[in-house]
Amino acid sequence: MRRVKLVLEARAPIAVGEWMTSRSNVRESLNYIPGGVLRGALAQAVLEQIGQHRSSRRTLGAHSPTLQQAFELCFGKSGAQFGFLMPFENAAWIPAPATALFNKQDGRYLYDTLVALLRDETYSMECPHTGYRLERGRGFLVRGENGWSKAPMPPKHLFVRVGLNRQLEAAQEGILYAIEAIEPFVLNGEAGRPLRFTGEVRFPDAQGAKAFETILNALRWHDDEVHLRLGSARSRGFGEVSLTYHDAPDPEPVNLKDFAERAGKPVFTLLARTPVIVYDPSGAPAPTLTPELLNESLPGLPASVRLLPEATRIERELVSGWSGAWGMPKPVQQAFAPGSVFTYTYDPSEEAAVAAWLQQLTVHALGERTAEGYGQIVPCSPYHLDTDITQFQHSGGAQ
Structure with a gap:
């Protein structure tokens, strides 16, 4: 797999949300860009280039069989997988595990309880270094x-706008709406630099990667940059970004020996990096990731593997999105x-x-929906061992 x-560089405020809040005139924004948002923006740009976008009906270039073929390879059923883009340059990010504990008063102290769960050891809910209370990270x-440290998230700004009367093409009395958006600049002293989002795209083969390169070359402007608009309120000036890319480094090898040594038995962990949408054989959302479901998704899992419920911690959420091709919200799914x-x-x-x-x-x-960045997993995250709370308690809180 290639x-x-x-790297997306923000040129304007970016508003990316799943759906409206309970107040229908307020749209809240996420702190990051889901893979499906970038995928949809690129797909729309290509379809407009060849004159096949059903909603906008714009034709920005001549019909190109080469570009059409590249589109089918990149956005087809077995095409590229667009990962989530995060507002920091460190690509080795993880969400805080469900086993993590953070110091409530001092965010420098981060801990993890996985090893304690595996050993059936008790641990204090007070920080071994400061004595302050710990809470779920x-x-x-x-x-x-x-x-390890908490990743800084970019500031957001609330933009209040006036609703328009489509018949009069003027402001409509009594209609206001608010859009929350990510600020496009990161303040650094008195000056600021453009905010950058980092992610990756996976291709099943070299042919898919070449198709992606063909698409980006077709979308380059006269300044030799790829400019896109993504997210909400694009017609109001939001969502402009420039895109660059290069080869990603190989993933680090999985470390099983250190986990077995620390836990006292052979174990491995799977950390959900992005929402994982999995259904059981009956079509209902799976209650957990059983070895059978893992082997069904990626064959070759040894038969001796079995789940350890006592050291498994699961949280759920609802995911949705917007389909530009359908012009409708995507189904709400449990993940x-x-x-x-x-x-x-x-x-x-x-x-x-x-x-x-x-x-x-x-x-x-x-x-499901792996092309949009869902279902990505971090095997044996080193965070569990680096911040193991038992090693700090046994050492009396020494670093």
């Missing part, structure tokens, strides 16, 4: 030279929320086979 790293984490942790054990004699399967999973997504 992977490329994408939320948000996104990045790993740097000084260890395992980012940060859900699934823990498994296996026969030690099958360690090599388990490691090979997990290495494949680093570039393979599970479940």
Whole structure:
């Protein structure tokens, strides 16, 4: 599988949301860009280029059989998988695991309880370093030279606009609406720099990657840059970004030995990096990720693998979206929320086979809507070992 790293540079405020809030005239924005938003924006740009977009009906270029073929390869059933784009340059981000605990008063101290759950050890809900209360960790984490830290999220601004009367083409009395959007600049002292979103696109083969390159070359402007508008309120000046890309580094090898040594038995974990939409054989949302469901999605999982419910922590959320092709909202689906942790054990004699399967999973997504970035998994996240709360309690809180 081929992977490329994408960088989107904001040129205008970006409003990206799942749906309206309970107040129908207020649209809240996410802090990041889901893969489906970029996928839809690129698809619309290509269809408008060849004159086949049903909604806008614009033709911005001549019909090109080469571009048409590239579109089918990139956006077809077995096409590219567009990952989520995050507002920080560290590509090794994770959502805070459901086993994570954060210091409520001092965000520098982050812990994880997975090893304690595996060993059936008790742990205090007070920080080993400061004595302050611990609470369930939320948000996104990045790993740097000084260890794990909370990822800074960009500021958002609320824009209030006046509703228009389509017949009079003038402001309509008594109609206001508000759009929350991500600020396009990051303040750095008195000056600011454009906000950058980082993600990746996965292709099943080199042919798909070449088709993606053909699409971007067709969309380049006279300044040799790829400009797009994505998200909500594009006709109001929101959502302008420029896109660049380069080859992504190979994923790090999966470490099973350290997990087995720390837990006292052979185990591995799967951390939901993005929402995972999985259904059981009856068509209902799966209650958990059983080995049978994993093997169905990615064959080759050894038969000795079994789930450890006592060290599995699951959260759920609803996902939706907007389909530009349909001109309608996408169905609301139930998913395992980012940060859900699934823990498994296996026969030690099958360690090599388990490691090979997990290495494949680093570039393979599970479940539905994988082309939009859903279903991405982090096997054996080092966060569980680096911030294991038992090692700090046993050492009396020493770093």
